[in-house]
Amino acid sequence: MSALKIKKGSSKHSAYNLRSNFGEENETHTLAVLVDNEAGVLARVIGLFSGRGYNIDSLTVAEVDHHGHLSRITIVTTGTPQVIEQIKAQLGRIVPVHEVHDLTVEGSSVERELALLKVDGKGEKRVEALRLADIFRAHVVDSTLKSFVFQITGTPDKVDAFADLMRPLGLSEIARTGVAALSRGGTEQTD
């Protein structure tokens, strides 16, 4: 059914898939939401989060099916299990939303983020920055005599770690894309 061959998820039946009890502990979940790419759809999703007081830790959006005009929104959110269930049900209610997948509970998934970091420095610090970039498999995408721009991809944790190391070496600017995520393994053809 899905144009993107995403494994069928639990969104339409979320109420049946509740865990035995509602914990009070916050959990972080990564949601993939497939929407019609029409005017205002992102505002509807963001408005839902702000209007009902939910958190957005990270959000990415781009059209992924140009023929079918479908966009994929990846949202990382934090809340109690009850809040997470409610977020999924509320997202499923938005008319242009086709599918809601909770990648955190639907088997394992891969998450990646891309970041660009500008590091200003001279001498030993500059050499150290290059050495660390090599360890993190970051690429130099721009350089002057006084600066580098590194491109790094990885999990948000890895990007955080790299940024922390670059800070004393002259980190002056950082741009991050937010998380993109896919479930691991092949796609089950459900229908």
Place this chain on the structure above:
Amino acid sequence: MTRLMSGAKMVVQALKDQGVDTVFGYPGGAVLPIYDEVFQQNDIRHILVRHEQGAVHAAEGYARSTGKPGVALVTSGPGATNAVTGLTDALMDSIPIIVLTGQVPTFMIGSDAFQEADTVGITRPCTKHNWLVKDTAELSGIIHQAFHVATAGRPGPVLVDIPKDVQFASAEYMTKNKVKTNHYQPRTKGDLDQITALVEALETAERPVFYTGGGVINSGTSASQLLRELVEATQFPITSTLMGLGAYPASGKNWLGMLGMHGLYEANLVMHDCDLMINIGARFDDRITGRLDAFSPNSRKAHIDIDPSSINKVIRVDIPIIGDIAHVLEDLLNIWKARGRKTNSAALKSWWSEIEEWKKVRCLDFKPSAKTIKPQHALMRLEELTKNRKDRFICTEVGQHQMWAAQYLGFEDPNHWMTSGGLGTMGYGFPASIGVQMAHPEALVINVAGEASWLMNMQEMGTAVQYRLPVKQFILNNERLGMVRQWQELLHGERYSHSWSEALPDFVKLAEAFGAKGILCKDPDDLDDAIMEMLAYDGPVIFDCLVEKHENCFPMIPSGEPHNKMLLGEATTKDAIGSSGAVMV
């Protein structure tokens, strides 16, 4: 066959194709082309309201009393912003309405043009869905989709914003059946395993209760019919939210009355002490649950709802069933019958004898008066003198009178009770009564009002008189904002901050000024005659009933308290609301 027509003509054609016979609206610059088309046809009746808020509430009244979607047509800018309260009201109470708004021409959008507002932006959180139409070729399809979205699944308000140049331009008209209603197809059949689990629970329950809500009414008359059959078959007690009154008849022998903050003692104690709660089309609203951690502590809970987001939103339930009430109840009855029609009748018998003890508290009793009209008494007389009219429709405003109407009037059928439940919109009732009367020209339509609420949309007297709508405005006039005053008494040390009116109009003269009839009644001895005079008059009436000024609405669950801590009368109210309850509304 292709049919080329202007956008404005498409609007009227699409409404006709959707079976619309009445539109409530107010013209303005950005909808003039549509009004020009309305002028040149006779299939759709346009009702000129006096304020756009009135148009939307009238459309709500029309929708609630007919089960069909209501339609409102307003202009851009202030026309659209005035519609916002009605849209929010319809969203909270799941009422299907379609609001069509004019917009400045596409090439002027974003330029702060005269009467421009970001209508889809403003109404995004208060509609089920909305559309800004930028191309005439898409207009007819979007209007047909709008009707689908408003009525499918959990009903709600939708809005279509139509720029003026889109109304003038021409394109091909798409008929209703050619339009794809896209992927939005909410499921209506419930999961049979879950329904079977509920049947098993029904068979063994010792202290069960049906807790029903507006979802039963929205599901259609067959849902109410099936509910009655289910109650009759199982002999379980049944209570309902404010929104669900009429789904099960008030004269039915298993009826406990309304539950909740101002619900009946027996209904709330049944909810608190039950071992199986079957929620049918209600949403565990805070007016119902009271204190959450003490809400019905020892029950298993089943919840039937068409909206997955209603399940486990507030109260965790054991048996969730997502589906349309009528479908689910039909399956439920079939499975229950196939398994041998079992209930735990011995336990039910003792459950009922417990309930009979609670009923003896007679929680709706009040201190009668021979000198002043008690508001409860006024409603009891209204009930007595009108209850034989099968075509009686009751609307209300919001406040004490609304709760008293729910307590003292009996509702025998669905779709005969129109009130603003979720949003609590003062000013809802009068325009809603106009919508109801338009849909049911011969019926007796009464708006039970408080004077403060009624004044909020009193301009609609002009509409009632212009269209000769014999709506009866039954105003319980205590010269106070009664519910606010009651809370100030209970919660704020009897400091009555701005909760009374000093310059009220003479309602009889006001009625006459509009060309309607006014009746003043202040003596309990005159009440019956005055009500009969109101009923006999063929035209709109303002009935100014001067009632006891400081009467409080009981029973009452104070905020922050559970169901078994009800206040039954004045003597119990001292220090009733603790500091944690005081922050709640």
